[in-house]
Amino acid sequence: MRILADAQALEAAGRDVIHLEVGEPDFPTPQPIVDAGIAALADHRTYYTGACGLPQLRAAIAGFYASRFGVRVDPRRIIVTPGASGALQLILALLVGRDDEVLLADPGYPCNRHLVRLFEGKAVNVPVGADTRYQLLAAHLGAHWSDRTVAALVASPANPTGTVLEAAELAALAGACRERGGALIVDEIYQGLVYDRPHETALSSADDVFIVNSFSKFFQMTGWRLGWLVAPDWAVDDLEKLAQNLFLAPPTPAQHAALAAFEPATLAILEARRQELDARRNYLSARLTQLGFVQAATTEGAFYLWVDAARFTDDAAAFAAQLLADEAVAVTPGLDFGDAPTMLRFAYSQPIARLEQACDRLAHFCKQDLQNGVFRP
Amino acid sequence: MRILADAQALEAAGRDVIHLEVGEPDFPTPQPIVDAGIAALADHRTYYTGACGLPQLRAAIAGFYASRFGVRVDPRRIIVTPGASGALQLILALLVGRDDEVLLADPGYPCNRHLVRLFEGKAVNVPVGADTRYQLLAAHLGAHWSDRTVAALVASPANPTGTVLEAAELAALAGACRERGGALIVDEIYQGLVYDRPHETALSSADDVFIVNSFSKFFQMTGWRLGWLVAPDWAVDDLEKLAQNLFLAPPTPAQHAALAAFEPATLAILEARRQELDARRNYLSARLTQLGFVQAATTEGAFYLWVDAARFTDDAAAFAAQLLADEAVAVTPGLDFGDAPTMLRFAYSQPIARLEQACDRLAHFCKQDLQNGVFRP
Ligand SMILES: Cc1ncc(COP(=O)(O)O)c(C=O)c1O
Ligand SMILES: Cc1ncc(COP(=O)(O)O)c(C=O)c1O
Numbered sequence: 001m002r003i004l005a006d007a008q009a010l011e012a013a014g015r016d017v018i019h020l021e022v023g024e025p026d027f028p029t030p031q032p033i034v035d036a037g038i039a040a041l042a043d044h045r046t047y048y049t050g051a052c053g054l055p056q057l058r059a060a061i062a063g064f065y066a067s068r069f070g071v072r073v074d075p076r077r078i079i080v081t082p083g084a085s086g087a088l089q090l091i092l093a094l095l096v097g098r099d100d101e102v103l104l105a106d107p108g109y110p111c112n113r114h115l116v117r118l119f120e121g122k123a124v125n126v127p128v129g130a131d132t133r134y135q136l137l138a139a140h141l142g143a144h145w146s147d148r149t150v151a152a153l154v155a156s157p158a159n160p161t162g163t164v165l166e167a168a169e170l171a172a173l174a175g176a177c178r179e180r181g182g183a184l185i186v187d188e189i190y191q192g193l194v195y196d197r198p199h200e201t202a203l204s205s206a207d208d209v210f211i212v213n214s215f216s217k218f219f220q221m222t223g224w225r226l227g228w229l230v231a232p233d234w235a236v237d238d239l240e241k242l243a244q245n246l247f248l249a250p251p252t253p254a255q256h257a258a259l260a261a262f263e264p265a266t267l268a269i270l271e272a273r274r275q276e277l278d279a280r281r282n283y284l285s286a287r288l289t290q291l292g293f294v295q296a297a298t299t300e301g302a303f304y305l306w307v308d309a310a311r312f313t314d315d316a317a318a319f320a321a322q323l324l325a326d327e328a329v330a331v332t333p334g335l336d337f338g339d340a341p342t343m344l345r346f347a348y349s350q351p352i353a354r355l356e357q358a359c360d361r362l363a364h365f366c367k368q369d370l371q372n373g374v375f376r377p
Numbered sequence: 378m379r380i381l382a383d384a385q386a387l388e389a390a391g392r393d394v395i396h397l398e399v400g401e402p403d404f405p406t407p408q409p410i411v412d413a414g415i416a417a418l419a420d421h422r423t424y425y426t427g428a429c430g431l432p433q434l435r436a437a438i439a440g441f442y443a444s445r446f447g448v449r450v451d452p453r454r455i456i457v458t459p460g461a462s463g464a465l466q467l468i469l470a471l472l473v474g475r476d477d478e479v480l481l482a483d484p485g486y487p488c489n490r491h492l493v494r495l496f497e498g499k500a501v502n503v504p505v506g507a508d509t510r511y512q513l514l515a516a517h518l519g520a521h522w523s524d525r526t527v528a529a530l531v532a533s534p535a536n537p538t539g540t541v542l543e544a545a546e547l548a549a550l551a552g553a554c555r556e557r558g559g560a561l562i563v564d565e566i567y568q569g570l571v572y573d574r575p576h577e578t579a580l581s582s583a584d585d586v587f588i589v590n591s592f593s594k595f596f597q598m599t600g601w602r603l604g605w606l607v608a609p610d611w612a613v614d615d616l617e618k619l620a621q622n623l624f625l626a627p628p629t630p631a632q633h634a635a636l637a638a639f640e641p642a643t644l645a646i647l648e649a650r651r652q653e654l655d656a657r658r659n660y661l662s663a664r665l666t667q668l669g670f671v672q673a674a675t676t677e678g679a680f681y682l683w684v685d686a687a688r689f690t691d692d693a694a695a696f697a698a699q700l701l702a703d704e705a706v707a708v709t710p711g712l713d714f715g716d717a718p719t720m721l722r723f724a725y726s727q728p729i730a731r732l733e734q735a736c737d738r739l740a741h742f743c744k745q746d747l748q749n750g751v752f753r754p
Contacts, residue, residue, distance in 0.1 A: 022425075024424060024425055028421035028423055028424075029421070029423040034418050034419070034421070034423070037418050037630065038415050038418050038419065041411050041414050041415050041418070042411070042415065044405035044406070044411070045600065046405055046406040046411070046597075046598065046599070046600045046601060047401060047405075047599055047600045048399075048401055048599045048600050049600065082459055082602065082624065082628075083624070083625060085623065085624055085625050086624070089623060093495055098475070098497050110622075111621070111622040111625075114618075114619075114622040115622060115623070118470055118496060118619075118622070118623075119495060119496065119497070120475050120496070120497035220423075221423065222423070222424055222425045222629075223422065223423045223424045223425050223426065223626070223628065223629030223630065224423060224628060224629065224630065225459065225602070225624070225625075225626070225627070225628040225629075241491075242491075242495075244488070245487075245488040245491040245492060245495070246462065246466060246492070246495075247459065247460070247462055247463070247602070248460060248462050248488075248602075249600070249602070250602070251459075251600065251601060251602040251628050251631065252599075252600030252601065252602075253414065253600065253601065253630065253631075254628065254630075
């Protein structure tokens with residue numbers, strides 16, 4: 001967050017900043033979605049919808065699960081939300097009561113900890129490392145699950161690490177949570193953005209999990225603020241009431257636009273962009289390794305590389321701040337995601353030419369740094 | 378809520394339902410705003426904005442306070458939110474800790490009670506009646522403020538009563554909260570929709586209040602999900618962090634569209650619509666009085682009439698359900714807003730011809746009802 005603000009300030013001062021810190025690729029929303037949004041506005045679709053979203057969008061999302069993953073979901077179990085942010089908020093509002101505990105992987109998406117605390121619950125950080133590809137697994141539960149624990153929250157592909165949970169791991173996690181009388185929440189916001197393997201959904205491994213998803217990342221609709229959740233049937237009525245109180249409804253023009261998200265023309269654009277992201281990933285990964293940054297786990301999804309800068313520094317936050325100031329390259333320090341003082345997150349959200357420029361600047365910075373020893377005094 | 382679902386079911390079954398239950402006028406968003414939204418989409422303004430919204434929109438809102446009310450507000454103190462819903466949530470998330478109390482007028486907008494409880498606070502309902510035009514005033518605080526009270530929340534114009542707080546009453550309330558070390562939150566979502574008097578803002582009466590507002594009602598942008606809050610300077614940084622965790626950002630196309638909300642062409646459309654609402658108010662108010670419904674306080678704003686149906690029933694919820702079933706006229710029972718078993722809320726959100734039809738059906742229903750005595754057995 002500080003890096004983002006500093007990067008914007010530098011930019012305002014006229015510097016050419018390369019943004020590898022933001023969780024948003026440079027692609028605009030695919031044209032068929034934009035066109036559907038424009039048509040909806042021209043057609044005056046500007047009124048409130050129901051709290052759970054347009055029935056036809058809920059049906060379209062159910063159709064997507066059927067056609068893409070061969071999974072049947074009753075559209076009633078799909079609730080359209082203001083982004084995955086809204087979905088996470090709704091699910092945590094439902095599950096977390098006073099002093100209830102939620103297990104979260106550390107490192108992980110930082111907002112979740114704050115949401116749990118906002119509802120007066122306790123976010124329990126479970127340290128995860130390269131040995132489990134930075135994923136929280138069933139094997140972790142024993143040491144961290146207490147009689148106040150109500151849920152475990154995982155993400156696949158994950159932010160900041162880009163790693164993916166296997167179907168068997170998801171089934172084991174869901175079973176382990178179920179056995180303990182708790183819920184499993186799986187954040188699939190980066191679904192579709194995986195590179196060396198087929199897309200999956202945790203719904204293929206278990207039907208009683210809470211799924212978080214979004215039109216932000218794979219569908220490249222970040223600014224529209226639209227996502228969804230899939231809930232077990234027993235939770236739907238309560239989630240609807242919560243949605244009513246928290247949001248009233250998700251944005252209407254965005255919902256109409258999103259109806260075009262599942263069309264073949266859109267999916268073709270998205271597949272081309274996925275391949276472009278894959279090429280960027282391979283480029284950046286190779287260059288960073290060459291420079292001496294260590295990737296302890298293979299990044300299979302999302303658009304992030306999670307690298308160890310221990311060769312250069314024991315304070316990656318200071319390293320990132322200096323890199324920004326000296327070379328106008330913005331990356332996110334690991335401390336933003338948990339207890340990871342030497343780690344950095346690089347988002348390959350820019351074209352390869354731009355990544356190349358960033359790596360050249362980084363090479364210059366690291367060489368200088370090693371010479372004058374700023375980060376290993 | 379039940380009425381809304383039942384009304385939709387009736388409609389789906391082919392009945393011609395007259396909707397006087399929804400908090401949304403029949404007007405579409407004014408064309409200049411729609412056009413600005415379309416232009417923004419065509420221009421690919423589909424990325425995340427900062428958590429507090431576009432700087433130019435925050436500046437435009439500040440400009441609106443200056444030009445319309447002669448009030449100076451630093452744009453930094455204005456945070457753009459996903460509707461007034463988002464603004465209420467942010468402010469309550471900031472102010473309400475475990476077991477903290479918030480004073481709310483009963484009757485009042487029901488979501489607020491739920492939000493306070495979600496943050497593990499206690500919503501203290503303060504019964505208000507016709508003697509204070511259903512408004513919570515400084516005089517009420519003595520009896521309800523405890524050492525756990527952190528804020529009082531009022532609305533002007535109010536939902537469901539449409540009544541307005543006077544500048545002097547707002548100043549007294551703000552002073553009384555300040556003295557007790559608490560905050561005053563003023564929901565001004567119906568600002569601009571007042572009929573026999575000039576528009577006002579509580580910021581003219583006190584600078585240290587939390588203001589909630591929205592593009593939903595006066596600007597007729599309900600489905601876009603865009604609102605704002607004005608906070609005291611000390612609260613801004615914490616609110617920004619909360620906004621980041623809860624929403625990430627407000628919807629981008631809506632923000633660009635809203636830049637056209639303050640243009641003279643838009644304001645002219647809105648003024649004509651305000652006059653139309655005034656005419657509807659006068660028509661419906663006269664007809665309901667004629668029919669025997671009692672308006673205990675003059676409705677000066679919003680688009681609601683709050684009437685006592687005691688002449689017909691001591692169970693206005695049953696009355697409303699029967700009115701919907703028999704005559705396909707949907708109105709909201711008072712119990713949805715608090716301890717008001719004989720009250721009804723009529724929204725004059727339909728054209729006069731339609732209100733006339735509704736009143737004719739209502740007249741038929743009441744005559745029948747008085748004859749067969751369904752509601753006074
Ligand atoms: C893991 C994860 N979950 C949820 C979100 C929220 O995204 P949105 O609200 O735009 O859908 C993000 C955004 O970066 C994320 O990385
Ligand atoms: C008093 C009041 N506050 C807040 C809201 C929330 O409106 P929105 O989130 O659309 O701005 C409403 C909606 O009816 C309302 O009546």
